[in-house]
Amino acid sequence: xxxxxxxxxxxxxxxMASALVIGQRNPMYSVLLLIASFGALAGLYIQLDAPFVAxxxxxxxxxxxxxxxxFVVMLLNAPQEDAAGWDRSHPLRRPGMSRIGALLxxxxxxxxxxxxxxxSGVEAPAGTGGDAVSSVRALGRTLFTDYVFAFEATSIxxxxxxxxxxxxxRREGDxx
Amino acid sequence: xxxxxYLILAAVVFCIGLFGVITRRNTIGILLGIELMxxxxxxxxxxxxxxxxxxxxxxxxxxxxxxxxxxxALGLAIVILLFRVRRTVTADHLDLLxx
Numbered sequence: 001x002x003x004x005x006x007x008x009x010x011x012x013x014x015x016m017a018s019a020l021v022i023g024q025r026n027p028m029y030s031v032l033l034l035i036a037s038f039g040a041l042a043g044l045y046i047q048l049d050a051p052f053v054a055x056x057x058x059x060x061x062x063x064x065x066x067x068x069x070x071f072v073v074m075l076l077n078a079p080q081e082d083a084a085g086w087d088r089s090h091p092l093r094r095p096g097m098s099r100i101g102a103l104l105x106x107x108x109x110x111x112x113x114x115x116x117x118x119x120s121g122v123e124a125p126a127g128t129g130g131d132a133v134s135s136v137r138a139l140g141r142t143l144f145t146d147y148v149f150a151f152e153a154t155s156i157x158x159x160x161x162x163x164x165x166x167x168x169x170r171r172e173g174d175x176x
Numbered sequence: 177x178x179x180x181x182y183l184i185l186a187a188v189v190f191c192i193g194l195f196g197v198i199t200r201r202n203t204i205g206i207l208l209g210i211e212l213m214x215x216x217x218x219x220x221x222x223x224x225x226x227x228x229x230x231x232x233x234x235x236x237x238x239x240x241x242x243x244x245x246x247x248x249a250l251g252l253a254i255v256i257l258l259f260r261v262r263r264t265v266t267a268d269h270l271d272l273l274x275x
Contacts, residue, residue: 022196112187161246165253
């Protein structure tokens with residue numbers, strides 16, 4: 001019972017924070033609310049017996065990516081989105097269109113929920129103890145045996161992204 | 177809690193992110209929407225891993241997190257570059273490739 005209460009609390013927190021991320025006009029508040037959303041999701045991962053993913057979520061998302069976002073938001077001093085500056089001649093840019101978009105998004109949620117609920121669900125978690133899933137040892141063993149090629153490819157991907165980011169953000173006149 | 181509750185939560189978060197990507201006019205807001213969508217995928221992967229007793233889902237979550245890091249780094253580098261060229265981050269004004 002308490003497990004359900006924790007789930008509803010964290011899920012409600014995550015959904016509220018995510019909706020406010022999109023609703024906010026100030027990008028600074030958006031980033032801070034996204035950190036709250038990620039924290040709630042990390043709590044859900046702990047409830048799903050995935051402590052490693054929860055810790056990685058906190059360290060990488062909230063610690064690294066969001067600090068990067070905050071840094072860029074402050075660096076650019078990005079202004080609030082101006083509602084007056086739109087080109088109103090285009091039919092898709094009228095102010096009321098976002099409400100229709102929200103309605104369509106809600107429709108997509110209802111459709112997906114209907115699809116999920118109509119499948120034959122797995123009610124009880126497999127393996128009541130959950131030790132096979134929750135242990136970091138099993139995760140590491142799978143990562144470095146079955147998926148070692150994908151792991152190495154990911155490291156090359158990150159290296160390429162790092163070099164690409166440096167190349168993109170470099171000033172034109174700099175000595176290479 | 178059943179598996180379906182987690183799947184519905186992931187669907188809701190995904191749709192919020194998709195709505196944000198389509199409607200936000202700030203380029204950084206669009207990137208935040210993409211982060212939300214990738215996180216909803218993580219919820220699905222972890223929930224399926226837990227309910228099927230297979231650790232593979234969590235391995236893929238690790239890969240998803242890595243790819244999100246590269247996406248954020250490159251996206252923000254492009255945002256900085258665009259701001260340097262055009263002095264704005266509003267997506268409506270970024271029409272450099274418009275013929």
